[in-house]
Amino acid sequence: MDVSGILIVIMAVLFACGVYAMLERSLTRVLIGFLLLGNAANLLLLIVMGRPGLSPFFGTSDKDRMSDPLPQALTLTAIVITFAVSAFLLALIYRSWQLGQADTVEDDETDLAVRGRGAAREEDLDDEVELENADDAVTTDFPDVDTSPIVVLHHRDVAGIRDDAPTDGPDEGGGR
Secondary structure, X not given: OOHHHHHHHXXXXXXXXXXXXXXXXXXXXXXXXXXXXXXXXXXXXXXXXXOOOEOOOOOOOOHHHEOOHHHHHHHHHHHHHHHHHHHHHHHHHHHHHHHHOOOEOOOOHHHHXXXXXXXXXXXXXXXXXXXXXXXXXXXXXXXXXXXXXXXXXXXXXXXXXXXXXXXXXXXXXXXX
């Protein structure tokens, strides 16, 4: 196995460990998983870069021997993004520790209520669909209103409206 094969294996292990760590309820483990994913992404960009070459300055060497600067720029961008999101996660962990003396994310009452009504709510939705199909007399979104709530006003309806804007129409002169 050559160097790039070893780097590919290390990158795959970093991605796998990062995803596994992010699936935990502890915010500290989520942070560690995110850092592992960021390092794996940086390693992926370095692997994609290919063979190292000469610096890409104009006129210093042949184009075939120069390295591509785009993966290096993307790696720097990925490092900055990873740093920013890590700082945000650290702030979340600190605030969670201040409020609850723990960094685990717990289900609140609303989440439990939504999870508990899953099957019953689906049956209610099926009943609503049947009711909508049974009553075809209502054809608008406003069943208690006789007309549409949107009214287009013209100059005949309100004296303060000027309705003399130019309009596009067929050319009466016969065209060119």
